[in-house]
Every structure is written in structure tokens, then in C-alpha cells.
Amino acid sequence: MNCILPGLNIKVLSKAIHALAKVGDDLYLEAHEDRLTLITLNLRKTICVRYHLLDSFFSNYEVNKNELNEQCSAITCKIHMKILLPLFKGAHLEKKLEFIKLEYESDSDVIIFKMKFKCDDILMTHRLRLMETESLSIEFKPDAGSNNILGSSSFFNQLLTMFSNTDDEITFEISKEKVVVRNYIVGATVTANSVRSQVNLNRSEFSKFEINKETAINFCLRPLRTAIQFAEGFNLNIGINFEVGGKPLTLIMKNPTFEVNFIVATLNPYSDLQSSMATSSIPTKITQLAHENINLSLEDRQALNEEWDDWEMDTEENNPKRAKLDMNIKKDKNRKGKGKCKKFNLPSDPVPMDVDGEDMDVLPPSPESPRTKKAKLVFGRCFEPTFTETSFGEVLAPNSDSE
Structure with missing residues (x-):
């Protein structure tokens, strides 16, 4: 060569x-x-x-x-x-x-x-x-999948900014009209310090969106970050080719003089939870997880029941507990001015009194530390308010200057 x-x-x-x-x-x-x-x-x-x-x-x-x-x-x-x-x-x-x-x-x-x-x-x-010579036989074709998604490198980079740098895996729930990107799996245990993020992407946001089979794919984020970083340096588009969860996914970048393929192993995060859901669509599978006897956390149930597109702030209609609290506050405000309050005239210089009305003993100040006493002994002259010449003793000779 x-x-x-x-x-x-x-x-x-x-x-x-x-x-x-x-x-x-x-x-x-x-x-x-x-x-x-x-x-x-x-x-x-x-x-x-x-x-x-x-x-x-x-x-x-x-x-x-x-x-x-x-x-x-x-x-x-x-x-x-x-x-x-x-x-x-x-x-x-x-x-x-x-x-x-x-x-x-x-x-x-x-x-x-x-x-x-x-x-x-x-x-x-x-x-x-060189090391000992080895030959690799990779028979996987990068464009063998029936589903294809294409977008610019800047688009995928903006997508990653929605997630934390500490996230190791990501889940794509793909339907024929949109893609739901999550950093968690519905039904799985979640750590206490984790931030659960979800992004909904319509098909119009991609340059190419060909989905022949709905599926859910979970894979590692590290190769995706590396691919985006390389593609941004040369303004390349990133194509995602895949079949279903459990089969390899390919990140494809093409140029007239070179081509890049990232082949990543994937899994279907919902296939092990219930095998009978293989014939239903992805939104139906997630809905079934919420209503059947599967250990879903409270956050999962709230996320599944929440209408993300029409999300609004808490009001009296959708949050009765919050409405009850606001109502109690209003009642307390209305009570002001109606009742009679006793007035107490306190003296300008109150004297502490005990239970029998006698003066309470005033606690003496804390004693000075030995260091403070030593400092006053050495620098005693500095603490005096005035200074006189007689402190030097008797004057033996007057000043020689006439002035």
C-alpha cells in the first residue's frame, strides 16, 4: 500500500x-x-x-x-x-x-x-x-433497515442540549408522525438525583422521515455525541438507519470523498415487560404499562397522564389542593379588621421582671481572656485618652532653638 x-x-x-x-x-x-x-x-x-x-x-x-x-x-x-x-x-x-x-x-x-x-x-x-494481524468480518449492511431519519448536525446538537451530559443512554419512541426522545424508560427505576427529560419531534423537523414500522429503541449516547462532534466540523448531515429495537442502528455521514458509519447495538426497552404487546403500536404499549399491574413510579404515571401539548400552570380547576390553599389564604385576609384586638402599651425602657414582679438578676459579663490582659499591660499607654510631657519625668535642659 x-x-x-x-x-x-x-x-x-x-x-x-x-x-x-x-x-x-x-x-x-x-x-x-x-x-x-x-x-x-x-x-x-x-x-x-x-x-x-x-x-x-x-x-x-x-x-x-x-x-x-x-x-x-x-x-x-x-x-x-x-x-x-x-x-x-x-x-x-x-x-x-x-x-x-x-x-x-x-x-x-x-x-x-x-x-x-x-x-x-x-x-x-x-x-x-504493528500488532498481531487480525481480520474483521462485519457482514452488517449500514442501509439494511427499513426506517430512515435524516437531519443536520446542528439539529441533533440542539437535541442533545436538552439532556444532561451525565446521561448514558437515550430512548427513541418512533411512530409514523413523530419521535419521542427520552432519557429514561417508562416503568424502570429512577435514581433520586436524575432529571427526567422528554422531547417531542414532529416529522416535519427532519430532512427525511421514512418510517415503515413503529418501534422503540434504546442505545448508548456516547457514539451519537462523537458522531455529532465530527459532523459539525464539516457541516455534514446525519442519517439514522434502523429496523426495530434489538437490531443494530447505524449513524451515516456521507461526503463525495469519504463515508462514515457508526454501528451501535440497541434494545427494545418494552419487549421484556410484556411479550403480548409486540403487535400493538408504541403509544398503545406505553398506555398499557400505565393501566396494568406493572411497577410504575408516581412520576411515570403523572408523565403518561399529562397532556404535554396543552400544559398550563396550576389553577383551581386542575389542582384542587392548590385551590383550597388559596381559598384559606383569602379567608384569613378577609378576617382582618373584623375582630377586636387588645392593645398593649409597652414602656419605652422595659425592665426585665420575674414571675413575682421582682427585677431579674442581670448576668455578669464573661471574664477577659489572659491574652487581652497581656495586651493591655504591654500597650497600656495606647489606651490612655491624653498624653502629657510630665510622663517623661523632669526636664533637664530647655530647647536650644529660639522658636
């Missing part, structure tokens, strides 16, 4: 490697005949990220076709992420570097990165040690 990356595309490669490092610790490189693919997996194998850099992404892309066959359709190698990250540290690398050249042979145990700097024609060569 021999490819040259121009300076204009170095920013894309740098952002891609930093995004991959947030997901996994190892990086897989697959050099196909028409593209270079960067792949990483998390430890639990629930998130897979793939960056497809097409041959048009490089100014020069060469792969030895003799090493490609039916059994091995790509030249593969594996490298640890911590070894690769220091090469792409720093801001504005695209302004400092003229190009980056990658060299790798299938029988070699190193991969070579040559960086050509614009100033002083400096060529820096990095030989990175």
Missing part, C-alpha cells in the same frame, strides 16, 4: 482518528482496491465505527493487486491507538503539513508515516510498530 494524503484532507484524517480513539483502543486498517477503511471496536463489541476513505480522497492511491484475491479482498494491519495519536496532536495541522504519505507492505511489521512540513522542507518519518 502506498498512498499520499494532500494537506487539505489532513484535517479530516486527524478528526477521524480522534473520533475513533474515543470508541476503541485498537485501529484496524484495510486497504481495498478503491478505498482505505479505518475500523475500531469498543471492548464490549457493541459499537463499531468505520471510516471509508475513497481513492479520490488521496492525491495518489496504490495497492498491490497481486496481494488481493478472493479469500483476502484487502491488505489488513492492526495498530494501537496510543502509538498513532501523538502524530496528530496540535491544531491546524493542515496549515503546517504539505502532505502525509503512508507506506505498508503485507509482510512487514511496521507502517511508515512520512510527514512533509511546509517550512524549511522538513520531512519527518515515523515507523510505528
Whole structure:
């Protein structure tokens, strides 16, 4: 493999490697005949990220076709992420570097990165040690799902601002007319310090909204945050392709020269609660949870029974307890002025009296501390109101000046 990356595309490669490092610790490189693919997996194998850099992404892309066959359709190698990250540290690398050249042979145990700097024609060569070669077989197709949603990166970023940064998971309840986004699952236990948020999105707010099957999907928020951060840097749209809860979900970002896929494992949060609800719609499932013998919290029942679209402040009609309290306050106000109040003429300087009418003993002040006594002894002259010359003693000689 021999490819040259121009300076204009170095920013894309740098952002891609930093995004991959947030997901996994190892990086897989697959050099196909028409593209270079960067792949990483998390430890639990629930998130897979793939960056497809097409041959048009490089100014020069060469792969030895003799090493490609039916059994091995790509030249593969594996490298640890911590070894690769220091090469792409720093801001504005695209302004400092003229190009980056990658060299790798299938029988070699190193991969070579040559960086050509614009100033002083400096060529820096990095030989990175490779790990034991492994090949990945990911047969999942990113566009295999029957449901598709498309929106801009800024739209999804505004959606995430509605939720806390401490939220780990998110739930999409998808119908043919809208999407309900929650940071909690109806019926699940909720911690005391958690903030429950819910956002209703109509289909008109998306650039593309094709739903063939209603479902509910719960997945991790970390890959979504990483995808939005990468897409915002290049003003890319984010497409969400999925089938049902329990099957993988794909976040897709496309550019004429590269394509990004975030494959995320999902689950249906309501499938385990009642299996007979598989044929009913998502709103019907949630309504059934509220009326059947399932351990729902008081907050869940209030959230399900609440009309979020026509929500108003508490009034006497929808909050009888609040109305009763306001009524009692009004009655107390009306009572003022009707009753007779006794007046007490207190003396200007009241004297404390005991039960028998005698003067109460006044408590003596607290004694001074030894430190206060010592300070008055040393600085006693400072506490005197006046100062006289006689304190110096007898004057032995007058002043020599005539004045």
C-alpha cells in the first residue's frame, strides 16, 4: 500500500482518528482496491465505527493487486491507538503539513508515516510498530433497515442540549408522525438525583422521515455525541438507519470523498415487560404499562397522564389542593379588621421582671481572656485618652532653638 494524503484532507484524517480513539483502543486498517477503511471496536463489541476513505480522497492511491484475491479482498494491519495519536496532536495541522504519505507492505511489521512540513522542507518519518494481524468480518449492511431519519448536525446538537451530559443512554419512541426522545424508560427505576427529560419531534423537523414500522429503541449516547462532534466540523448531515429495537442502528455521514458509519447495538426497552404487546403500536404499549399491574413510579404515571401539548400552570380547576390553599389564604385576609384586638402599651425602657414582679438578676459579663490582659499591660499607654510631657519625668535642659 502506498498512498499520499494532500494537506487539505489532513484535517479530516486527524478528526477521524480522534473520533475513533474515543470508541476503541485498537485501529484496524484495510486497504481495498478503491478505498482505505479505518475500523475500531469498543471492548464490549457493541459499537463499531468505520471510516471509508475513497481513492479520490488521496492525491495518489496504490495497492498491490497481486496481494488481493478472493479469500483476502484487502491488505489488513492492526495498530494501537496510543502509538498513532501523538502524530496528530496540535491544531491546524493542515496549515503546517504539505502532505502525509503512508507506506505498508503485507509482510512487514511496521507502517511508515512520512510527514512533509511546509517550512524549511522538513520531512519527518515515523515507523510505528504493528500488532498481531487480525481480520474483521462485519457482514452488517449500514442501509439494511427499513426506517430512515435524516437531519443536520446542528439539529441533533440542539437535541442533545436538552439532556444532561451525565446521561448514558437515550430512548427513541418512533411512530409514523413523530419521535419521542427520552432519557429514561417508562416503568424502570429512577435514581433520586436524575432529571427526567422528554422531547417531542414532529416529522416535519427532519430532512427525511421514512418510517415503515413503529418501534422503540434504546442505545448508548456516547457514539451519537462523537458522531455529532465530527459532523459539525464539516457541516455534514446525519442519517439514522434502523429496523426495530434489538437490531443494530447505524449513524451515516456521507461526503463525495469519504463515508462514515457508526454501528451501535440497541434494545427494545418494552419487549421484556410484556411479550403480548409486540403487535400493538408504541403509544398503545406505553398506555398499557400505565393501566396494568406493572411497577410504575408516581412520576411515570403523572408523565403518561399529562397532556404535554396543552400544559398550563396550576389553577383551581386542575389542582384542587392548590385551590383550597388559596381559598384559606383569602379567608384569613378577609378576617382582618373584623375582630377586636387588645392593645398593649409597652414602656419605652422595659425592665426585665420575674414571675413575682421582682427585677431579674442581670448576668455578669464573661471574664477577659489572659491574652487581652497581656495586651493591655504591654500597650497600656495606647489606651490612655491624653498624653502629657510630665510622663517623661523632669526636664533637664530647655530647647536650644529660639522658636
